[in-house]
Amino acid sequence: MKKNTSILLGKNPTTGKNISWIPDLEKNPHLITIGGSGSGKTETLKAIMLELKNQKINSLILDFHNDFKVFADNLVQIDEATLHPLEVQINERPLDVAYKVSKMIANVFSLGEVQEAIVRDAIKQFYHKSGIKNLKEKNDGTIPLLPFRFFKDILYESEIKAPGIHKLIAKISVLFDVDLFMEADSTSVSLDTVIKKLSVIELLEFPTDEVKSLVGDLLLNKLINYLYAKGKTDEYWLYVVIDEAHRMMYPGSPVELLLRESRKYGVGVILASQRPTDFSETILANAGTIVAFQASLDKDAVFLSKQLRVNKEKFQKLNDAGLGYILFSSQDDAERIQILPVGKRKEYKEVAKNFDEEDASEYFLKEQKRIKKEKEKLESLETKYKKSQEMVRELKQDIHGLKGEIERKVYVIELSKKEMKIVEKENIVLSHENDKLTSRLRAKEKEAEKLAKKLKK
Numbered sequence: 250m251k252k253n254t255s256i257l258l259g260k261n262p263t264t265g266k267n268i269s270w271i272p273d274l275e276k277n278p279h280l281i282t283i284g285g286s287g288s289g290k291t292e293t294l295k296a297i298m299l300e301l302k303n304q305k306i307n308s309l310i311l312d313f314h315n316d317f318k319v320f321a322d323n324l325v326q327i328d329e330a331t332l333h334p335l336e337v338q339i340n341e342r343p344l345d346v347a348y349k350v351s352k353m354i355a356n357v358f359s360l361g362e363v364q365e366a367i368v369r370d371a372i373k374q375f376y377h378k379s380g381i382k383n384l385k386e387k388n389d390g391t392i393p394l395l396p397f398r399f400f401k402d403i404l405y406e407s408e409i410k411a412p413g414i415h416k417l418i419a420k421i422s423v424l425f426d427v428d429l430f431m432e433a434d435s436t437s438v439s440l441d442t443v444i445k446k447l448s449v450i451e452l453l454e455f456p457t458d459e460v461k462s463l464v465g466d467l468l469l470n471k472l473i474n475y476l477y478a479k480g481k482t483d484e485y486w487l488y489v490v491i492d493e494a495h496r497m498m499y500p501g502s503p504v505e506l507l508l509r510e511s512r513k514y515g516v517g518v519i520l521a522s523q524r525p526t527d528f529s530e531t532i533l534a535n536a537g538t539i540v541a542f543q544a545s546l547d548k549d550a551v552f553l554s555k556q557l558r559v560n561k562e563k564f565q566k567l568n569d570a571g572l573g574y575i576l577f578s579s580q581d582d583a584e585r586i587q588i589l590p591v592g593k594r595k596e597y598k599e600v601a602k603n604f605d606e607e608d609a610s611e612y613f614l615k616e617q618k619r620i621k622k623e624k625e626k627l628e629s630l631e632t633k634y635k636k637s638q639e640m641v642r643e644l645k646q647d648i649h650g651l652k653g654e655i656e657r658k659v660y661v662i663e664l665s666k667k668e669m670k671i672v673e674k675e676n677i678v679l680s681h682e683n684d685k686l687t688s689r690l691r692a693k694e695k696e697a698e699k700l701a702k703k704l705k706k
């Protein structure tokens with residue numbers, strides 16, 4: 250069942266007609282906004298967040314600047330949790346994770362190919378040291394994992410072997426200052442606690458932009474695996490929102506994968522970025538909805554002009570914040586739009602007034618505790634199940650042993666039955682012979698009697 254979500258974005262400034270985004274009408278539930286600094290992207294995302302909140306639609310925001318906090322039902326202060334960067338999700342192969350995570354690290358820290366390969370090898374070693382023998386085997390939920398802090402030692406040990414490792418360590422050492430990672434043992438924050446109502450993931454507190462982006466990448470990668478496990482649906486049930494998405498866009502990034510795959514799993518992606526070239530042409534050509542604001546660079550205006558089929562000068566001339574062009578995949582032509590900012594939406598005051606940071610972050614903490622308890626319960630049930638399985642196995646063995654014994658006894662009985670039959674037969678023969686002899690004896694006795702009588706006479 251589809252929800253028929255309708256998000257009021259703003260008005261056509263020429264006709265005065267309202268313009269709403271209805272994801273179900275478009276070829277996919279993704280919306281991309283592009284525009285120069287100060288052109289109104291963040292404001293547009295805020296307006297969309299407000300509408301999603303009003304319509305009680307789940308959304309997940311990666312918030313780099315604390316711009317979206319006020320909308321949060323679930324404020325995910327993620328430093329209250331742990332995230333193991335090398336965690337292998339169910340059905341993932343350790344080898345694939347080694348490639349993916351080394352690529353993420355390489356992207357955020359601008360590593361070269363050789364440095365990326367060193368990180369990848371260190372990750373592989375980490376898995377071997379964790380006790381994983383075959384890195385190509387999918388995780389069925391039982392693979393072991395050392396705490397992330399061991400990765401630091403492994404990387405530092407490769408110091409002797411790999412040239413240029415000092416530079417690499419200098420670049421990425423900030424990872425080892427992040428408690429979120431360093432305190433991660435074998436498990437990570439559960440996505441069930443993160444995808445709840447309107448969740449804002451606070452990234453501002455992390456030490457550098459690189460760490461913020463990496464946390465974003467890791468969470469999105471987790472989300473993708475979560476979606477694969479949850480399965481396909483044609484109901485759009487979650488929107489993932491990323492402002493300043495350029496931080497996380499690179500060929501093969503989790504954002505790209507989400508844009509390509511998430512529609513089938515009922516998830517829309519809402520992105521904002523300053524440059525159209527942050528997105529590949531395929532991504533833009535396939536976006537369900539594009540909102541483009543001012544682009545002062547000629548190159549950017551040309552790119553947008555091609556995608557939205559609007560003269561490039563028009564993008565260069567857009568001067569007001571929130572004034573732009575929107576192209577829906579369901580329509581042939583782009584339309585001019587003036588976004589209605591949150592401040593002018595009647596529900597905003599109410600939301601801002603009612604926002605209670607403590608409540609919103611308390612929600613996350615409570616959810617974490619609840620899920621942890623559930624997990625523990627599940628684990629104890631699993632141990633019980635394993636124990637009873639062991640008992641069943643032992644009983645089966647006992648039964649097997651008893652069956653053997655019974656079979657042996659039956660065999661012995663059958664054998665003695667056969668022997669008895671032989672004895673019986675022999676008995677019959679003997680008794681026949683006995684009869685014969687007795688009758689012969691009788692005859693002889695009679696003869697003897699007769700002889701005796703004759704003699705007396």
Ligand SMILES: Nc1ncnc2c1ncn2[C@@H]1O[C@H](COP(=O)(O)OP(=O)(O)OP(=O)(O)O)[C@@H](O)[C@H]1O
Nearest residue numbers: 285286287288289290291292293570571588589590
């Ligand atoms: N639709 C709008 N109506 C009225 N004012 C707006 C609108 N959109 C944005 N503004 C104003 O313009 C300013 C800049 O907007 P915003 O922060 O959304 O820009 P941005 O595109 O996100 O820029 P940056 O790329 O630097 O983050 C905001 O302070 C806001 O008040």
Ligand SMILES: [Mg+2]
Nearest residue numbers: 290291292492
């Ligand atoms: Mg912005």
